[in-house]
Amino acid sequence: MAREIGRVTAVLWKDLTAERRTKANFNSVVFLAALTLLLFGFALGPDTEALREAAAGVLWLTILFSGVLSFNRSYDQELQGGALETLLLYPGDRRAIFVGKFLANLAFLLLVEAVLLPTAAILYGLSLADSLGPLLLVLILGTIGFAALGTFYAAMASRLRAREVLLPLLLFPMMVPLLVAAVESTSALLGGDALGNSRGWIRLLVVFDVIFSVAAFLAFDYVIEE
Amino acid sequence: MTATPALDLRGVARRFGKRWVLRGIDLRVEPGEVVALTGRNGSGKTTLLRICATALRPTRGGGAVFGYRLVEEADAIREVTGMLGHHAGLYDDLTAEENLVFAQRMAGRPADRDAIGRALDDVALSAERDERVRGFSAGMRRRLALARLLLRPPALLLMDEPYASFDADGIELVNAFAARVAAGAGAAVVATHDLIRAHGVITREVHLVDGLATDRNSHALVGTSDGA
Numbered sequence: 001m002a003r004e005i006g007r008v009t010a011v012l013w014k015d016l017t018a019e020r021r022t023k024a025n026f027n028s029v030v031f032l033a034a035l036t037l038l039l040f041g042f043a044l045g046p047d048t049e050a051l052r053e054a055a056a057g058v059l060w061l062t063i064l065f066s067g068v069l070s071f072n073r074s075y076d077q078e079l080q081g082g083a084l085e086t087l088l089l090y091p092g093d094r095r096a097i098f099v100g101k102f103l104a105n106l107a108f109l110l111l112v113e114a115v116l117l118p119t120a121a122i123l124y125g126l127s128l129a130d131s132l133g134p135l136l137l138v139l140i141l142g143t144i145g146f147a148a149l150g151t152f153y154a155a156m157a158s159r160l161r162a163r164e165v166l167l168p169l170l171l172f173p174m175m176v177p178l179l180v181a182a183v184e185s186t187s188a189l190l191g192g193d194a195l196g197n198s199r200g201w202i203r204l205l206v207v208f209d210v211i212f213s214v215a216a217f218l219a220f221d222y223v224i225e226e
Numbered sequence: 227m228t229a230t231p232a233l234d235l236r237g238v239a240r241r242f243g244k245r246w247v248l249r250g251i252d253l254r255v256e257p258g259e260v261v262a263l264t265g266r267n268g269s270g271k272t273t274l275l276r277i278c279a280t281a282l283r284p285t286r287g288g289g290a291v292f293g294y295r296l297v298e299e300a301d302a303i304r305e306v307t308g309m310l311g312h313h314a315g316l317y318d319d320l321t322a323e324e325n326l327v328f329a330q331r332m333a334g335r336p337a338d339r340d341a342i343g344r345a346l347d348d349v350a351l352s353a354e355r356d357e358r359v360r361g362f363s364a365g366m367r368r369r370l371a372l373a374r375l376l377l378r379p380p381a382l383l384l385m386d387e388p389y390a391s392f393d394a395d396g397i398e399l400v401n402a403f404a405a406r407v408a409a410g411a412g413a414a415v416v417a418t419h420d421l422i423r424a425h426g427v428i429t430r431e432v433h434l435v436d437g438l439a440t441d442r443n444s445h446a447l448v449g450t451s452d453g454a
Contacts, residue, residue: 003334006331006336007334009331010332013328014324017320018320021358077317081367082315083316085311086313089309090332091301091305091333092332
């Protein structure tokens, strides 16, 4: 067990170190996400009430687009120079690779969200002060399930030629229940509901997180094999 | 009593789409042997090595590495095999040392900076220890991949065109490493077009043609090439 934890932390350390060195991915993902928020704002018009109502959906869609970019990037570095094959030939449980990559993707997305949330608050006139705690909880729970599914499907797509196109095609339909729960709970919290109506949706998020994480963990070995 | 063979393949076949690259390879490699695997481009040398390393499953047939069955005991095989493939399998944004630290940790061992220092010394990359791999030449990458193997010497060494990108010193390193593995009751299988460079190390040549393996007398062949 200690050996597998060591392998998990090795993958996590490697992914985060590579990202910290280049910062290119973080910068491009954040820039694209902020641009998406801005363009949605223009598309929705100057009506501040309409903007506020649409904010939860826009925020989660932006997170979804950012996630697809980061999941693909996570396997890009493995595909360059045949690193994936070398990675798979180390002895040990291959699910350690999944857990390490999942944690790295989760950390990356949470960092992106740390920039997106205040940006969305400014652009859409949101007041975060009253519900910041529950809102962060929803963001973390939604991102856990999303990162688990994304890491899993990106591994599956990494063997395919058109992986950039295939990843959203595989991932987004599976994300629908989690997306609905995340948008509904975020919307309720942004509307001033301090955990009242959102409690049920948050429970649903926890259920999805458990199902998606466990299923992806158990099936990873089968999808990563060539 | 017969010793456990380092590699024992029986009827190994592999298909990619509709094309059968390997049609039924029977190959036995004993400890102490360094076998050269030859054949034309596309004859299946790389595929065969990848099957032995458990990177690919055979479509038909099976075999064992030091008694561990190819598909069923793949993880045990990964413990005893090491592969120097076409690609170095390195991370460009990590330094040479960090790549080796990662390799040690992925192999389930704690990072041993002294051992890493010695391995980098052996492949003449000590001066580049803290440099990112992104700036390395193809030869330097191959050297670093070799250092990764030196850190965890395998019982069955699999090398795919190991002489590509190496200078004379690098070739000597590769041959010395193969000889060392074989001398330590291990074995090596070297896929190569360049038997001249493998001269003095290989003990046998196996030639792949039409997806099947045939034994050849390597020394006779090397002698011919030398004389050419």
